[in-house]
Amino acid sequence: MLQLKQLMHKSLLMVVGSALLALSSAVYADGDAERKASFMPDIPEPMNKSLKCVKPEEDMKKNHMSYILHQRDKTLREGIRTPTFSLKECINCHVPENSTARFGDSKHFCSSCHNFAGVTIDCFQCHTDRPAGDKKHSLNTSSLPHYADTSAEGVSK
Amino acid sequence: MIEKTINFSRRVFVEKTATVAAAVTIAPGVFLHQVAQAKPADQAVTSAVRWGMLIDTNKCATGCTACVSACNEENGIQSHDRPATDQQWIRKVKLRDTQTGHITSLPMMCQHCEKPPCVDVCPTGASMKREDGIVLVDKHICIGCRYCMMACPYKARSFAHETVTDQKDYAPRGKGTVEACTLCVHRVDEGGTPACVEACNAAEHGAMIFGDLKDPESNISKELEKHGGTQLRADLRLNTGVRYQGI
Numbered sequence: 001m002l003q004l005k006q007l008m009h010k011s012l013l014m015v016v017g018s019a020l021l022a023l024s025s026a027v028y029a030d031g032d033a034e035r036k037a038s039f040m041p042d043i044p045e046p047m048n049k050s051l052k053c054v055k056p057e058e059d060m061k062k063n064h065m066s067y068i069l070h071q072r073d074k075t076l077r078e079g080i081r082t083p084t085f086s087l088k089e090c091i092n093c094h095v096p097e098n099s100t101a102r103f104g105d106s107k108h109f110c111s112s113c114h115n116f117a118g119v120t121i122d123c124f125q126c127h128t129d130r131p132a133g134d135k136k137h138s139l140n141t142s143s144l145p146h147y148a149d150t151s152a153e154g155v156s157k
Numbered sequence: 158m159i160e161k162t163i164n165f166s167r168r169v170f171v172e173k174t175a176t177v178a179a180a181v182t183i184a185p186g187v188f189l190h191q192v193a194q195a196k197p198a199d200q201a202v203t204s205a206v207r208w209g210m211l212i213d214t215n216k217c218a219t220g221c222t223a224c225v226s227a228c229n230e231e232n233g234i235q236s237h238d239r240p241a242t243d244q245q246w247i248r249k250v251k252l253r254d255t256q257t258g259h260i261t262s263l264p265m266m267c268q269h270c271e272k273p274p275c276v277d278v279c280p281t282g283a284s285m286k287r288e289d290g291i292v293l294v295d296k297h298i299c300i301g302c303r304y305c306m307m308a309c310p311y312k313a314r315s316f317a318h319e320t321v322t323d324q325k326d327y328a329p330r331g332k333g334t335v336e337a338c339t340l341c342v343h344r345v346d347e348g349g350t351p352a353c354v355e356a357c358n359a360a361e362h363g364a365m366i367f368g369d370l371k372d373p374e375s376n377i378s379k380e381l382e383k384h385g386g387t388q389l390r391a392d393l394r395l396n397t398g399v400r401y402q403g404i
Binding site: 072073074076077078079080081082083088091125126127128131132 | 329
């Protein structure tokens with residue numbers, strides 16, 4: 001009787017152990033197919049894969065919120081508009097220009113992970129969740145970087 | 158003939174570019190004169206400049222709303238067909254002298270005071286003035302109490318009552334916060350001029366001049382020195398950054 005109980009206990013442990021093993025291998029699997037098969041979120045790739053993020057991926061995963069928070073005060077209060085930790089540049093690189101995905105959809109870069117982690121953010125109640133593209137002011141013919149005009153006419157002006 | 162003209166202008170363009178390049182490369186860090194007005198993006202604004210605007214009400218056309226629509230387009234301000242509560246960063250005001258019947262038309266917006274009452278009353282520090290004199294709302298910490306709206310003698314601020322969509326990437330706006338004219342700070346930081354001024358010039362009225370009040374060589378300072386300008390409600394001693402002529 002005791003032996004049978006021990007055996008059952010052992011087999012249960014083995015089942016749980018193998019399940020855990022399978023789960024962890026799914027988590028660490030490198031490749032889209034495996035990732036999709038696992039419970040991990042499907043995070044869209046950046047627009048230009050040849051471009052590197054401003055910080056290593058692991059660092060960004062952990063600390064992106066502090067970088068953006070720090071930059072927002074510098075920009076608003078001191079007028080420092082460097083692109084490195086600008087939310088605008090995050091969006092420009094990570095969200096396709098003609099994307100229909102809005103923040104909240106699982107296909108949007110930010111919400112793909114935030115939905116998964118259950119972390120609510122209010123960035124996009126005010127900030128746009130898509131790249132600006134050519135939505136500039138019709139009167140603006142400036143060749144300044146913010147309004148980069150690639151047409152020959154705009155450059156010679 | 159046309160081709161010749163194009164070649165000529167192209168040559169001039171190339172020559173000019175070469176001259177500027179030569180001027181810049183004379184020695185590292187040494188500039189013959191400041192080539193561009195824009196400050197470097199990584200440097201903070203300083204109190205060495207104070208941005209201001211001068212409006213000539215005699216040139217401002219009655220019925221023209223070019224500045225208002227330019228502002229709305231630039232900053233993505235949408236109407237909800239509720240004029241009493243719709244956001245407005247700039248509006249046209251018509252004054253009629255009952256004695257003479259003379260009608261004055263002028264644009265009215267945040268006056269970018271040196272001593273802004275909206276900043277005094279803000280309980281969170283969201284209402285703030287930059288070093289270069291531009292008064293802004295930090296919507297990250299604005300709680301929407303609207304004290305600043307009541308404190309402002311110019312009725313320059315408005316409250317976002319509705320969810321905002323399709324914001325411009327350079328002008329974040331959202332429900333539950335107070336907003337006002339930013340003097341197109343995103344343009345100014347890159348050496349540009351506010352959208353309303355551009356629109357006024359495009360409409361060939363030229364009633365608005367934007368510039369640095371602390372630079373005696375700027376157009377605005379020269380014009381103010383020559384013809385003067387008045388502050389609205391000067392009795393409040395707020396030292397406004399926006400000045401008017403002809404009232």
